[in-house]
Amino acid sequence: MKNRRYFHEKEIVLAKKKTRKIKRKIFTALGLVTLLVGLAIFLFSGDNFIILQKLFRDDLTQEQIRELLGSLGYKGYLTMGTLSFLQVVLTFIPAEPVQVMAGISFGVWYGGLICLAGVFVGNTVIYILYKIYGEKLERYFKKNAEFDFDEARKSPKIALVIFILYFLPAIPYGLICFFTASLNKKYYQYILLTTLGSIPSILIGVALGHLAMAASWILSICVFIVLLTLLIIVFKNKAAIFAKVNEFMKKQANYSSKTTVGKTHSIILRIASFISTLILRPKMKYTLKNNVGKLDKPCIVLCTHGSFLDFVYSGKLLVKEKPHYVAARMYFYKRNLAWLLRKAGAFPKSMFTSDVENAKNCVRVISSGGTLVMMPEARLSTAGKFEGIQDSTYRFIQKMNVAVYTISLNGSYLAKPKWGDKTRKGALVEARLDPLFKAGETKELPFEEVQKRVNDALYYDDFAWLETKPNVQYKSKTLAKGLENILTLCPSCGAHYTMQTDKLKIFCSECGFERTLNSRYGFTVPSPHKNLAEWYEYQKSEMEKAILESPDFRLESEVTLMHHSFDGKKILREAGKGVCVLDRKGLLYRGTRDGEEVEKLFPLSDIYRILFGAGEDFEIYEGEQLYYFVPTEKRSCVDWYTASELLKKVG
Numbered sequence: 065m066k067n068r069r070y071f072h073e074k075e076i077v078l079a080k081k082k083t084r085k086i087k088r089k090i091f092t093a094l095g096l097v098t099l100l101v102g103l104a105i106f107l108f109s110g111d112n113f114i115i116l117q118k119l120f121r122d123d124l125t126q127e128q129i130r131e132l133l134g135s136l137g138y139k140g141y142l143t144m145g146t147l148s149f150l151q152v153v154l155t156f157i158p159a160e161p162v163q164v165m166a167g168i169s170f171g172v173w174y175g176g177l178i179c180l181a182g183v184f185v186g187n188t189v190i191y192i193l194y195k196i197y198g199e200k201l202e203r204y205f206k207k208n209a210e211f212d213f214d215e216a217r218k219s220p221k222i223a224l225v226i227f228i229l230y231f232l233p234a235i236p237y238g239l240i241c242f243f244t245a246s247l248n249k250k251y252y253q254y255i256l257l258t259t260l261g262s263i264p265s266i267l268i269g270v271a272l273g274h275l276a277m278a279a280s281w282i283l284s285i286c287v288f289i290v291l292l293t294l295l296i297i298v299f300k301n302k303a304a305i306f307a308k309v310n311e312f313m314k315k316q317a318n319y320s321s322k323t324t325v326g327k328t329h330s331i332i333l334r335i336a337s338f339i340s341t342l343i344l345r346p347k348m349k350y351t352l353k354n355n356v357g358k359l360d361k362p363c364i365v366l367c368t369h370g371s372f373l374d375f376v377y378s379g380k381l382l383v384k385e386k387p388h389y390v391a392a393r394m395y396f397y398k399r400n401l402a403w404l405l406r407k408a409g410a411f412p413k414s415m416f417t418s419d420v421e422n423a424k425n426c427v428r429v430i431s432s433g434g435t436l437v438m439m440p441e442a443r444l445s446t447a448g449k450f451e452g453i454q455d456s457t458y459r460f461i462q463k464m465n466v467a468v469y470t471i472s473l474n475g476s477y478l479a480k481p482k483w484g485d486k487t488r489k490g491a492l493v494e495a496r497l498d499p500l501f502k503a504g505e506t507k508e509l510p511f512e513e514v515q516k517r518v519n520d521a522l523y524y525d526d527f528a529w530l531e532t533k534p535n536v537q538y539k540s541k542t543l544a545k546g547l548e549n550i551l552t553l554c555p556s557c558g559a560h561y562t563m564q565t566d567k568l569k570i571f572c573s574e575c576g577f578e579r580t581l582n583s584r585y586g587f588t589v590p591s592p593h594k595n596l597a598e599w600y601e602y603q604k605s606e607m608e609k610a611i612l613e614s615p616d617f618r619l620e621s622e623v624t625l626m627h628h629s630f631d632g633k634k635i636l637r638e639a640g641k642g643v644c645v646l647d648r649k650g651l652l653y654r655g656t657r658d659g660e661e662v663e664k665l666f667p668l669s670d671i672y673r674i675l676f677g678a679g680e681d682f683e684i685y686e687g688e689q690l691y692y693f694v695p696t697e698k699r700s701c702v703d704w705y706t707a708s709e710l711l712k713k714v715g
Contacts, residue, residue, distance in 0.1 A: 144175070148182025152237045153189055175270040180263065187241045187258045194245035223257060230261040237262060247637075319632030321396040321412055321688055325425040328386040328409025328434075336408070337383055340376045348479055348491035352381050355498045356469060359385050362430045363467040366500070368524050369439040370448060370477030373487070377495040378437060378471045387435040390422065392442075394683075394690055399632030414685035415442045416454065416672040421688075423460075430464050440522070443675055446550060446702065447600040448477040448526035450519070454672055458515045461506055468501040470521040474529040478538065478585060483546040483678040489539040490583075527597045530584060537583040544570050544581045547596060549679030552699050553603045555592050561699045607703070608710050618647040619707055621700060625657060626681070626692035636692055644682075644693050646674070646707055651684060653691065664691070674708035676701040 229240045241258050249257070344350070359365075365387065367378045375389065386409065393412035396402040405411075413422040429436045440453040461468060472495070479491035500521050506514055530536060547570050548563040556577035564573055571578035579587040586595045593599040611617045620643065627639040640662075642655010650668040655661070666684055676682040682704035683692045695701065 144178045144182070146182065148179040149186045149189075152183055152186025152241060176263075176267055179266045179270060180259070183237060183262050183266065184255070184259055186237065187255060187262075190238055190241035191245050191251060191254055194242060226257055227261045227264075230265050319399055319630065321393055321402065321628065322421060323396060323402070323406060323411045323425065325388055325409070325411040325428050326406065328388060329407045330383065330386050332404070332408045333379055333383045333386075337376070337380050340380075344373070344376065344487065347487050347489045348493065350377060350493035350495060352377070353494070353496045354381060355496060359435060359469065360467040360503060361385075361435060362433045362464075363435055363469060363503075364430075364461060364464060365435060365437045365469045365471060365497075366518065366522060367437060367439045367471040368450070368473045368476070368522050369441045369443070370445040370473060370524065370526060371480045371482070372444060373480050373493075374439065374473055374476055377473055377476065377493060381471060381495060381497050382435065382437065385435045387437045388425075388429045389437045390426070390439070393419075393685065393688065394628075394635060394692075397628040397632065397635045397690075401635075402632070413442075414688060414690070415675060417670075417685045417687070419685075419687075426460070427464075430466060440518075443673065444482040445477050445526075446482060446705070447597040448481070449597065450523045450525070453518065453522075455515075458511060458518060461501075461518070462509075462511065462514055463507075465504055465507040467499070467503045468506065468518075470498050470500050470518075472496045472498065472522070472524065474524060475526060475533075475536070477526045478530060481546075483550045485542060485545045486540070488543070490537045492533060492536050525597075527585070527595055538585065539583065542567055543583075543585075544568050546678060547581075549699050550702055551596060551599050551603065552703060553606060555599065555602060561697050563699070604706055604710070607706055608714065611707070611710050611714055616647070617707075617711075618645055619700070619704060620645045621695040621697065623653070623655070623693040623695050625653065625655065626690075626694065627658075628688075628690060636690075644695070644704075646704060646711070648711060651708070653693070666691075668711060671708055671712065674704050676705040678702060 226240060226244055229243070230237075240261070244254055244258050247254075365378070365382065367374060379387070389405075389408070389410040390413045391405060391410045393414045395405060396412040402412075411422065411425045413419055426436055438457070440457045441451055442454075443451070445451055473493060475491060475493040476495075478488065479493050480487045498521070500517065501514075509517075544565040544567065546565070548565050551563055551570065552561055554560075554562055554572040554575060554577055556572060557575035559572060559574040562572050562574040563570055565571075568581050569578055570581070579589060581596075582588050587593065593602060623642060623644045624638060625640040625642060626636040629635060629637045639658050640656035642653055642662075645652045645654075648668060649665070650671060651666040651674060653662070653664045657664075666686070671684065674682050674684055678701065679698045680701060681692050681694045681698075682701045683690055685691070695704075
C-alpha cells in the first residue's frame, strides 16, 4: 500500500516538474519576443530611424558626417550596440555590415568595443536559450547549414574550430554561439571562447569602416561592394566551404578506449602503493596477510569489492606479481588516466555485457603466464555485503583451468562506503590472500561446485564482521552524509525520496522520522532497523512486493544522457536528453542522442544489473559505449539498480 502511494506521489511530482519546465519555456519565449519587439521599436522610431537613414546617405561630406556623429550622443552607441546584439540572436542579419558601419561611425576602438558589447550580450542570450530549449534550438540553427555539428564536437582542437568559424562570412555568429553552447562547457568557458573568437573578425570589420571614413565616400562604397560581393560568393559556395571545414575536423583522430593488454610496469604500482600508504595510514589501519607465498602462474586472483579502495589493498598484496587488473571501461574514456592504467597493467571491461576485446585480453594474460586480477562482483557493494557474480565468470574460470586465488577484504566497505563522502578515520581493513583452486582442478569439477566454492570464498558481510571487532570506531562529523542516496524509502510514512541527511542524522522531510548514526554505523534508536544494511533490505522487500502486486510496475524519469568524450580530455560528455523507463520489457530510453531522435531498448533478458553511482547516475554498457543516465531525482539511482535485480528475480 505504501509503495503504491509513493509511486503515485512520484508521478505527481514528475508532472509538476514537467509543468514548471513548460512554463519556464513559455515565459522565456515571451521574454525574448518582448525584448526583440522593444529593440525594433527603439531602432525604428524617432531620432534613431533618422540616424540610420542619414548614415547611408551619399550626399553628405566627411565634415557633415563627423558633425552628425558628434550630435548622436549615447543614442548612437545604443543603436549600434543593439544592431550588434541582434546580428547574433537573429541569424539573418549579417555581422560584417554592422561592424563596418560601427567603424565608419565611431572609429576602430570605440566601434570595436560597441560591437563587442553587443556580441557579448547576444552570446549570453544564446547560452541561456540553449540551456532551456536545447535540441529545439539546434534545429533552428541547423536549418540552412551544411556544417557537421556532430563531427565538430568530436574534434580535439575544438577551440581552433570555433575561431575558424568566426572568420567565415557565411556562418552567423548565433550559429557559432549555439555550437559552442552545445559543447556543455561552463558559462565562463563558453563566453571566453565566443568573445575571444569574435574579436579578430570584429576588428577587421570596424577597421574597414574606419578606413572608408578616413578616405572618401568612394572608398566607403567600394568597401561595401567588395563586402557584399564576398558574402554572395561565399553564400553560393558555402557547401564547398563547409565541406572543407568538415574535412579538416574529420582529420582529427578520435580517441578510443580500445586496449591491447601490455606489460605491467611495477614501478607505477609501487609508486601508487607508496602514495596510498601516505594518504590512508594516518586515517585508518589495514592488515595484509598472504597465505600463499609466491603465486603459481599463470593464475587468476578473485577479489571482493566492497569499496573503490580495494584496488589499493589488493595491489599491496600483489605488487611483486606484476598483476593485470580488469577495470571498468569508463575510466579508459579519459586519455591521461587510461595511459596510466595501461602502464599499470590494467585493461578495460564493459561491465555486465559481452566484451570480446576484454575476453581476448584476459586470455592473453593467462597465455603469457601472467596474473589476472578480477573483481567479479563488478560493482561496489550497496550495503556492505556480497552481491553475486555472473555465471559467465565461473565458466571462464573453468575454461582457463589455471590456479585460482582469492583476496578477501573485511571492513573495506565501512572504511569508504559507496555513498560516503570520504574515508573514515579509525577504520580497520583486513585483507587476506588465499588459494582456492590448483591448476588443472576446475575443469574436473561440476559447474555448481565451482560456483559454490567461489561464492563461499568471496562472501563477506561487513556488519557481521564489525560485530567481531568491538574496539573499531569510525570517526567523522558527517558520517551520514550521502546515506539518503541509498536509503530512499521512509520506514515510517512510506514516502520516497524524502530522506535527507545532516552530519550524523538521517531524517524524513515528510513526516519527521529521524535516526542518528553512532560511531559503528548503527542507529542510536535501533528500531525498526539497527543499521543501514537492515534498512536497505527492508527497502528491497517493499519494492519486491510492489513488483509482485503490479504487472505494470515501472520506474520512469526524465534523464540527461551522457556518452564518452570524443577527444579523451574528460570521461563523459552530454549526448542528449529524454526519458527512461524500466519495466518487465527492459530499460527503454526515448529521447535525443547527438542531435537525433532515438528510441533504445535494452531487453530485460540481456540485463544482469543496471549499474549505478549513489546520487549520481544509473548506467548500462552496449559494446564499448556506456549509456550514463542522470535522472532528475538523483536519489532514485539506487532504485533503478534494485529494480533491475528484482525484475529479473520475479520474472
